Amino acid sequence: MELIYEKSVPGRRGVKLPASDVPVAAPLPEALLRAEPAGLAEVSELDLVRHFTNLSRRNFSLDTNFYPLGSCTMKYNAKVLENAAALFAPFHPMTALLPGGEEFCQGSLGMLYDLGQMLADITGMDEVTTQPLAGAHGELTGILLISAYHRAKGNRKKYVLVPDSSHGTNPASAAIAGYEVITVPTASYGDMDMELFRQAMNDEVAAVMMTCPNTLGLFNPHIKEISDIAHSFDALMYYDGANLNAIMGKVKPGDVGFDVVHVNLHKTFGTPHGGGGPGAGPVGVKKALIPFLPLPRIVMDDNGAFGLQTSRPGAIGRAANFYGNFGIMVRAYAYIIMLGREGLIRVSEHAVLNANYIKERLKPYFDLPYDQTCMHECVFSASRQLAHGVHAIDIAKFLIDRGYHPPTVYFPLIVKEAIMIEPTETESKAAMDAFIEVMIEAARTAGSDPQALLDAPLTMPVSRLDETKAAREQNVCCLV
Amino acid sequence: MNDSHYCPHTAEEIREMLSVVGASSVEELFAPIPPELRAKTFNIPPGMSEFETFARMQAIAADNSAAMVNFIGGGYYDHIIPAVVDHLSGRAEFYTAYTPYQPECSQGTLQALFEYQTAICRLTGLDVSNASLYDGATACAEAAMMALRATGRNRVVVDGCVSPFSRQVLKTYLYNQDVEVVEITPLDGLLNRAALAAVLDERVAAVLVQNPNFFGCIEDLSPLAAQIHAAGALLVASVYPVSLGLIRSPGEMGADIAVGDGQSLGNPLSFGGPSFGFIAAKKAFIRNMPGRIVGETVDRNGKRGFVLTLQAREQHIKRHKATSNICSNQGLCALRGLIFLSAVGRDGLADLARLNRDKAEYAKARMALIPGVAVLQSAPAFNEFTLFLPGPAAPIVTEMLKQGIAAGVPLGDYYEDSANALVVTVTEKRTKKEIDRLADALQANI
Numbered sequence: 001m002e003l004i005y006e007k008s009v010p011g012r013r014g015v016k017l018p019a020s021d022v023p024v025a026a027p028l029p030e031a032l033l034r035a036e037p038a039g040l041a042e043v044s045e046l047d048l049v050r051h052f053t054n055l056s057r058r059n060f061s062l063d064t065n066f067y068p069l070g071s072c073t074m075k076y077n078a079k080v081l082e083n084a085a086a087l088f089a090p091f092h093p094m095t096a097l098l099p100g101g102e103e104f105c106q107g108s109l110g111m112l113y114d115l116g117q118m119l120a121d122i123t124g125m126d127e128v129t130t131q132p133l134a135g136a137h138g139e140l141t142g143i144l145l146i147s148a149y150h151r152a153k154g155n156r157k158k159y160v161l162v163p164d165s166s167h168g169t170n171p172a173s174a175a176i177a178g179y180e181v182i183t184v185p186t187a188s189y190g191d192m193d194m195e196l197f198r199q200a201m202n203d204e205v206a207a208v209m210m211t212c213p214n215t216l217g218l219f220n221p222h223i224k225e226i227s228d229i230a231h232s233f234d235a236l237m238y239y240d241g242a243n244l245n246a247i248m249g250k251v252k253p254g255d256v257g258f259d260v261v262h263v264n265l266h267k268t269f270g271t272p273h274g275g276g277g278p279g280a281g282p283v284g285v286k287k288a289l290i291p292f293l294p295l296p297r298i299v300m301d302d303n304g305a306f307g308l309q310t311s312r313p314g315a316i317g318r319a320a321n322f323y324g325n326f327g328i329m330v331r332a333y334a335y336i337i338m339l340g341r342e343g344l345i346r347v348s349e350h351a352v353l354n355a356n357y358i359k360e361r362l363k364p365y366f367d368l369p370y371d372q373t374c375m376h377e378c379v380f381s382a383s384r385q386l387a388h389g390v391h392a393i394d395i396a397k398f399l400i401d402r403g404y405h406p407p408t409v410y411f412p413l414i415v416k417e418a419i420m421i422e423p424t425e426t427e428s429k430a431a432m433d434a435f436i437e438v439m440i441e442a443a444r445t446a447g448s449d450p451q452a453l454l455d456a457p458l459t460m461p462v463s464r465l466d467e468t469k470a471a472r473e474q475n476v477c478c479l480v
Numbered sequence: 481m482n483d484s485h486y487c488p489h490t491a492e493e494i495r496e497m498l499s500v501v502g503a504s505s506v507e508e509l510f511a512p513i514p515p516e517l518r519a520k521t522f523n524i525p526p527g528m529s530e531f532e533t534f535a536r537m538q539a540i541a542a543d544n545s546a547a548m549v550n551f552i553g554g555g556y557y558d559h560i561i562p563a564v565v566d567h568l569s570g571r572a573e574f575y576t577a578y579t580p581y582q583p584e585c586s587q588g589t590l591q592a593l594f595e596y597q598t599a600i601c602r603l604t605g606l607d608v609s610n611a612s613l614y615d616g617a618t619a620c621a622e623a624a625m626m627a628l629r630a631t632g633r634n635r636v637v638v639d640g641c642v643s644p645f646s647r648q649v650l651k652t653y654l655y656n657q658d659v660e661v662v663e664i665t666p667l668d669g670l671l672n673r674a675a676l677a678a679v680l681d682e683r684v685a686a687v688l689v690q691n692p693n694f695f696g697c698i699e700d701l702s703p704l705a706a707q708i709h710a711a712g713a714l715l716v717a718s719v720y721p722v723s724l725g726l727i728r729s730p731g732e733m734g735a736d737i738a739v740g741d742g743q744s745l746g747n748p749l750s751f752g753g754p755s756f757g758f759i760a761a762k763k764a765f766i767r768n769m770p771g772r773i774v775g776e777t778v779d780r781n782g783k784r785g786f787v788l789t790l791q792a793r794e795q796h797i798k799r800h801k802a803t804s805n806i807c808s809n810q811g812l813c814a815l816r817g818l819i820f821l822s823a824v825g826r827d828g829l830a831d832l833a834r835l836n837r838d839k840a841e842y843a844k845a846r847m848a849l850i851p852g853v854a855v856l857q858s859a860p861a862f863n864e865f866t867l868f869l870p871g872p873a874a875p876i877v878t879e880m881l882k883q884g885i886a887a888g889v890p891l892g893d894y895y896e897d898s899a900n901a902l903v904v905t906v907t908e909k910r911t912k913k914e915i916d917r918l919a920d921a922l923q924a925n926i
């Protein structure tokens with residue numbers, strides 16, 4: 001398809017601007033003026049509509065395809081959440097920061113406060129900040145909170161411990177927060193090796209970052225023991241909430257010893273992924289860390305009025321411009337009140353049921369390195385198919401031709417040729433059965449006609465793309 | 481009957497699935513969680529229907545004051561949003577997709593992001609852009625870290641005229657790193673160039689400025705760029721994208737990295753988010769860029785296509801050595817930005833910028849007529865300017881809020897000795913009548 005810039009015709013416009021009702025201002029000094037307008041597109045509104053409508057048709061999406069992308073919780077995004085978010089479009093965030101301005105923002109501030117309370121209940125924490133703008137941003141905020149805690153106590157800490165099954169953002173966030181990362185290997189039982197963990201722990205460890213259930217989809221039965229050991233060194237426990245969808249109402253991170261959690265509203269709480277965001281990564285903390293929470297902090301006074309606390313010694317500062325990705329909070333809030341207690345519990349139950357169903361049905365066809373009852377996702381390996389020269393990526397491309405967005409492949413890094421499947425609770429049995437049949441077909445075809453998988457996909461607007469050329473030429477901006 | 485929200489299984493289906501799994505109940509699947517760790521309480525209220533949920537959200541929204549006429553900015557701006565932006569970005573094929581890891585079935589998102597990167601490069605006058613960052617404030621921090629990596633130095637100089645929120649986020653990001661942040665106190669609403677010269681040495685990785693700055697002043701960065709480059713440091717400019725329809729681009733002024741918040745490009749105010757951060761740089765710095773980058777390539781048949789590229793910089797490959805921890809970014813908001821820029825178009829953005837400035841200049845002249853009110857005159861302005869009132873601005877702002885006017889942002893909370901200063905923002909949406917009303921109300925309240 002042509003680029004929008006290739007459709008441009010000089011002088012053409014897509015939007016009529018409001019007419020001016022004021023005099024023309026004296027021009028800016030020459031040195032401040034742009035020599036020429038920026039080379040943006042010049043298209044009519046209809047050209048524009050066709051362009052982006054046709055682009056959208058070159059995407060798989062949740063509304064068009066089953067999308068069992070492990071670790072990403074691609075559940076259905078209820079339409080009413082979009083309508084709810086639109087209600088808040090006109091409200092300016094600075095209003096609440098003006099002297100006396102909070103009074104005019106009681107709806108928004110109260111919603112943020114209530115959302116914080118509900119997330120605190122779900123995760124077993126004492127207070128939540130909604131400021132972080134994604135999961136990784138929550139991790140950074142959370143680890144900074146932990147560093148502020150240690151600083152305040154005069155602790156000298158240098159390291160953050162992560163299991164080798166962790167998501168890449170965990171060590172990356174710890175590094176930006178100023179820590180060295182120690183990676184602990186996974187044992188044959190599918191969780192962080194307890195013996196190696198004990199050896200790795202020392203007085204200079206600031207935090208242990210865990211995902212639970214972990215990225216293999218397994219709940220770590222030693223989690224309490226791990227947090228007890230960590231606490232005995234005054235190291236804090238960080239919970240990557242990417243996998244919270246498995247455990248709502250069943251177990252609370254705060255109850256098993258976690259001190260700081262982030263939750264991905266764009267995973268567990270039904271907000272759309274947007275083709276790469278926006279998401280939101282609110283962070284919950286235990287009491288001892290409340291003094292360090294970023295500002296502004298939403299507070300409620302004795303009369304039930306909501307306000308902003310904008311200064312407090314000890315706070316780590318500010319994680320983002322305002323109060324977080326507010327439109328995402330609106331969606332998540334609506335999702336939680338709509339599903340309610342029973343609904344959220346059912347979400348976790350059905351997410352776990354669906355993952356176990358797919359795991360059991362595909363087990364005969366693919367290697368399952370950690371064969372246990374899983375939580376919300378399961379991780380296979382294409383190592384059996386590799387004997388025929390077929391990699392996980394080839395199975396992924398075959399699925400695309402059959403109309404399925406592939407599972408996550410090559411993550412977690414500890415599973416060779418990983419295929420990580422997370423169906424979520426919103427898929428029907430029929431949808432999963434159809435997917436399972438296609439996976440079985442992929443496994444069979446790997447044996448009978450491996451070339452067919454290596455050639456896939458054939459039905460998309462493009463076949464496999466040359467990534468080496470892209471990286472070598474670094475053509476990241478249209479030059480015409 | 482099954483009316484459980486979005487969980488479609490019937491009891492019969494659940495039974496069938498359990499028998500395949502070999503469990504007698506769904507509860508049995510939670511056996512890996514030790515019983516003593518199970519949640520004892522769960523206090524979320526009972527659920528409700530979609531209709532009731534929406535009614536509740538309407539009631540919450542109604543608890544805000546919708547009738548406010550905004551003369552406030554501070555990083556978020558009340559601009560027009562053409563209807564096509566909502567309709568096209570609201571296509572579920574865009575908003576219910578994930579990050580385009582599988583390029584063959586994600587060409588829509590990938591091509592759109594490539595076009596977005598192109599728009600950002602052209603707007604900023606720089607060579608390379610990524611596919612978005614979280615917001616303008618975090619983009620400042622990412623740019624500083626990028627400069628620290630690129631230069632191997634350990635000091636960042638930040639102009640006090642940069643948004644206080646961006647400065648706070650920068651300090652928070654660098655809180656625990658071995659980096660010193662040096663802040664320069666503003667002089668007459670401008671960068672104090674003598675003070676900058678005094679701190680510019682071989683330890684400085686970057687100088688971060690904002691243009692137009694928090695006071696609304698536009699500066700010519702070109703002489704500054706030469707001075708900063710002579711010291712071996714990088715110039716990072718945080719810019720307001722709509723202003724670039726009119727103002728010389730950061731690239732033309734010699735900046736090495738440009739960042740900013742994309743809210744003004746087709747994203748609603750929405751009480752502060754979501755919007756997107758953008759970052760663009762000279763090509764030499766591409767390997768130090770944070771976040772996702774889309775690159776052009778060809779498929780097996782030589783057909784053009786797009787992929788995520790230079791992923792070896794990123795957290796999922798480099799882990800603790802990555803250029804940034806960012807993973808999910810603000811893709812859909814960046815798409816909105818692209819649709820906005822493409823709808824407004826090349827000449828349209830120039831007209832839009834001019835319209836903003838015309839309105840602001842009218843407002844400025846109008847305010848200057850109010851006895852006792854002075855206008856900060858140290859530099860030209862775009863659509864924001866600083867007023868000095870005869871007394872503290874805060875109580876006047878409070879009073880005017882009650883009259884439905886958000887008159888401006890008092891500077892007293894952000895700068896010492898600035899209690900009387902008020903920053904007023906006027907976008908193309910404000911009519912002459914509204915501006916006159918602001919002036920009259922201000923006069924009546926001082």
Ligand SMILES: Cc1ncc(COP(=O)(O)O)c(C=O)c1O
Binds near residue numbers: 071169170215264
């Ligand atoms: C396990 C895990 N942790 C952290 C993240 C990061 O979340 P985000 O993309 O919102 O930054 C992800 C998502 O990709 C994840 O799967």
